Amino acid sequence: MARFLAFSARHWRKAVVAFTLIAAAVAGKAWYDTMRDPVVHLASVRLDGMKPGTGPISAAVISDVHIAGPDMPPKRLKRIVAQINALSPDIVLIAGDLVSEKALATHLYTAEEIVAPLGGLRAPLGVVVVPGNHDHWFGWDSLKTQLAANHVTVLQNEAVQIGPLAIGGVDDAYTGHDDVPVVLAAIERLAGGRLLLTHSPDIAPQVPAEVSLVVAGHTHCGQIRFPLVGAVSHMSRYGDRYGCGKVVEGGRTTIVGAGLGTSVLPVRFGTRPEIWLLTLAASR
Secondary structure (H helix, E strand, O other), X not given: OHHHHHHHHHHHHHHHHHHHHHHHHHHHHHHHXXXXXXXXXXXXXXXXXXXXXXXXXXXXXXXXXXXXXXXEOHHHHHHHHHHHHHOOOOEEEEOOOOEOOOOOOOEOOOHHHHXXXXXXXXXXXXXXXXXXXXXXXXOHHHHHHHHHHOOOEEOXXXXXXXXXXXXXXXXXXXXXXXOHHHHHHHHHOOOOEEEEEEOOHHHHHHOOOOOOEEEEOOOHHHOEEEOOOEEOOOOXXXXXXXXXXXXXXXXXXXXXXOOOOOOOOOOOEOOOOEEEEEEEEEOO
């Protein structure tokens, strides 16, 4: 009996050590995936309505910044802003969720602290943002005031012509603030290459092919993605249809970014922060 107990104890110790090492490896990878610099994805999209012969426009796209401790303090966003500026985009598009008020956050920041780093973005055609669900839950009015102070164009169910682009901004669909028909009507009155900027990609099926591009975030590409199993959730009524990346349906392209920060849990696993750099050109 004593030999059996000693044998069992040795195996239990080995099992505990093995479990501890695996847990440490998983935790290390999760923090690495969370904190690593954003990967830059490139894509080219031809826009209906863009005047032929107009030079290509480069658009840097980010979403889901989710400023909050421990993973996305303003100083980290400031470094990412420098990375975006180094890409020399003509315009920067931000697809919502500037803030996170997650329960597991180690620090929540003020609207001024959240927005201030975005004031460092440099693009000849400016910076355009739409709100996300967390922005509304946090307090959109305070964020909007700070965005205006930092010369960021805010679109909420409206459209604006910027250079050769006609940009419609759809307010957040997840919280029911969206009004796609109003935005489509507004964009029809403008000249230029037509695109929609929104937080949730779930509006995409409502968008006609004449609007060549929908830019969105919200899904985080799953944020937690396990080998073989895939993403735990995409937070979309369409499952993984608009879960991540570039989706082409008919004449419309939808770009869904993984975002920069995190929501609910302050970690990523199997995904990494993303910046999309789009080259926008006239349709042939």
